[in-house]
Amino acid sequence: MTRPVRFDDAQRRALHHAWMDGETLLCPVCALLLDQREVPPRPDVSYVRDRLWLSCPECHRTAVLDRRQPR
Numbered sequence: 001m002t003r004p005v006r007f008d009d010a011q012r013r014a015l016h017h018a019w020m021d022g023e024t025l026l027c028p029v030c031a032l033l034l035d036q037r038e039v040p041p042r043p044d045v046s047y048v049r050d051r052l053w054l055s056c057p058e059c060h061r062t063a064v065l066d067r068r069q070p071r
Contacts, residue, residue: 004055007063015054016065027056039064 007015011028018025025034039051050067 005059005061007054007061011061012063012065015063019052019065020067025054027059027061029061030056030058032056032058 006012007028014028015025015034025036026032027034034054034056037053037055039049039053041049052065052067053062054065055062
């Protein structure tokens with residue numbers, strides 16, 4: 001089984017900024033609308049995360065973004 005390809009750091013930053021600005025999230029490689037899935041908090045994690053899982057239906061690249069970026 002092959003691992004999914006991930007967006008690189010610059011692409012992830014651009015996607016995060018677009019998400020925070022309320023823009024349409026397009027794949028930086030294919031320019032297609034990204035599939036989006038909210039990631040619910042897990043009960044075994046002591047802090048709540050607000051995450052969004054993105055995947056491209058064409059190139060299959062993925063990213064998981066946190067609403068608040070770690071410092």
